[in-house]
Amino acid sequence: MTRYDRHIILSEIGQKGQDKLTQAKVLVVGAGGLGCPVLQYLTAAGIGTIGIVDFDIVEKSNLQRQVLFGTSSLGKNKAIAAKQRLLDLNDTISIHTYPEKLTHKNVLELFKDYDIIVDGTDNFATRYLINDASIITNKPLVYGAIYKFEGQVAVFNYQNGASYRCLFPTPPKEGAIPNCSEIGVLGVLPGIIGSMQANEVLKIILGLGNILSGKLLCYNALTTQTTTLIIHKVESEIKKVLSKKESFQNTVEELNCNFNPPEISIEDAFKKRNIQFIDVREKDEFPKVDSLNPTHIPLSELENNLHKIDLKKKKIIFCQSGIRSKKAVSVLQKHNINNSYSVKEGASEILEYIFAREKI
Amino acid sequence: MKLTIKYFGLLAEVTKRNEEQLDFSGTLINELLDTIYLKYPKLKEIDFQVAQNNEIVSKETIITQTEIALLPPFAGG
Structure with missing residues (x-):
């Protein structure tokens, strides 16, 4: 087996570590700017089971940063198009695609089958949904988010650590913070942030180094500066999420969020x-x-x-x-x-x- | 007290700077924010968290350190 040789000869990983990667199950939500590099490195590293959730279609404007896709992927579902490319990269692993929207109804069932969740989504509603479901199902969440030339990375819910709500308790007002499709993003930025997310996933599985838990890493691509902020766990925020456990699946997706359509x-x-x-x-x-x-x-x-x-x-x-x-x-x-x-x-x-x- | 205020993301766009020095004589983060809002009224419309000396703190926290960062959430992926 030469595919993972460069991992195995690292004394910190070895065959034992590689076996851990083979046994690991990672769910990546969003196969966009962040999801593509995450998926690419997790697949290459030999994560045994990878799930991809994305309901969206590949568009030409995605190709500037969503590096798993090419012109032949245009119009195809992102999860399915990503799988095709990834199986060419590594056909020894299992890849499950979920070409659907993540909702309160399907999220818990989906998360149950995986060890680690990766958030590569592009909107606050889904980010809070993923965070809350990670708390309820007790899964570590590797978070990444980008804005123009800046990115954030963190690991939430890791060994009872801080969650996304301990950092930002409630979603911002509708439309207050724009996303990439509205304002643009430097193409390589999600590549950097997504690679950092993949690194955290591998560290969690291998038990190596220091996990970015209770911390938020902020990266600025223009100044090449990183700032790491400490996040304290806020028990009351986590309890609030857990108290909704029973009714969680019946929560209706908020269409309006007190928002009046123009x-x-x-x-x-x-x-x-x-x-x-x-x-x-x-x-x-x-x-x-x-x-x-x-x-x-x-x-x-x-x-x-x-x-x-x-x-x-x-x-x-x-x-x-x-x-x-x-x-x-x-x-x-x-x-x-x-x-x-x-x-x-x-x-x-x-x-x-x-x-x-x-x-x- | 001379404070260094760091702005991230959308906040840096509104203030047109990544950081600046401010003279501040109050006590709480909230009071500092009032001073900053006077300078940049548009910031009032944006949700953000505050870090003191690289540690996320509540807005009722007493200012004891000189480095304050204002951090908005990012949605993009």
């Missing part, structure tokens, strides 16, 4: 530039508003058709009365797709407005 009049919608009109009515609903050349995605199918949303454009969403379109904006927000507006008027009024406009 509305727009059809008149103002026409004043905007670079827009995609989206009709969220069912196929058989009339009147059609063909002159807007809208993308048809019924609200009921929206979550499965996020790839049809043009992230570079402003999304002007309409329906029959302005109610479903509001829900659609919330759904997009939940998936971190911003810059969407719900048209106040229904399709008939929109059509009337277009006719009146053409007469002038």
Whole structure:
């Protein structure tokens, strides 16, 4: 067996350590900027069982940093596309894909089968869900997060250590902190932060070195400075999560988070530039508003058709009365797709407005 | 007391600096934040935690050290 030779000849690892890696089960949530390097190194290192959770589709704008994917992956589910590449890297391990959204309903069952959880997600709702589920299932959580040129790494819930809520007790206000798809990120940054996460995973499994527990490492790619902050465990925050254990699976995903979807009049919608009109009515609903050349995605199918949303454009969403379109904006927000507006008027009024406009 | 204030992420963008020196004569982190908010009112809209001498502390903590860091959460991945 020469594949792991460079591990095995390290006296700190040896065949015994390599066997620990083979027996380990690691679940990576999010196969994006962070998930790709994490998965790549864990696969190469010979982690015996790896799970990948991601409901998202590979887009061209991902390729600048999500290094497991190529042009042949475009349009494919990220978990499945990642698995294809990873099996080429190492076909001696088991890789399980979960091309679905992590929810309160499925998270506990999923975490149960793994030893370590890696958070490579891109939104606060999922980060808090992962943290809480890690506390309830008592799994160490290797956390990473990025913002433009800066990154954070930490290990939470490790041997009863501090959790994400001990650092940030509650999610920030909706829309207060933007994510990469909205504001951009230096492509190599998730590579650095994700590699640090992979390093913590390997250390936990091998029992080597000092685990980044009770600490938050902050890295700035522009100044090449790192700052390590000490996080104290806050028992009351952890107790709060554990007290919800019984009702956890029945918690409904928050769609709105006290957030009012932005509305727009059809008149103002026409004043905007670079827009995609989206009709969220069912196929058989009339009147059609063909002159807007809208993308048809019924609200009921929206979550499965996020790839049809043009992230570079402003999304002007309409329906029959302005109610479903509001829900659609919330759904997009939940998936971190911003810059969407719900048209106040229904399709008939929109059509009337277009006719009146053409007469002038 | 002369304090060094470090800003991370979005906070550094709002203040347009990674760190600065501030003269402060109060006692608590909260009082220091009020001073900082006067200078950068936009920071009030952003959630962040405070570290004193590289240790995350509550905003009711008495300032005993000269290095204070303000840290927002990051969502990106």
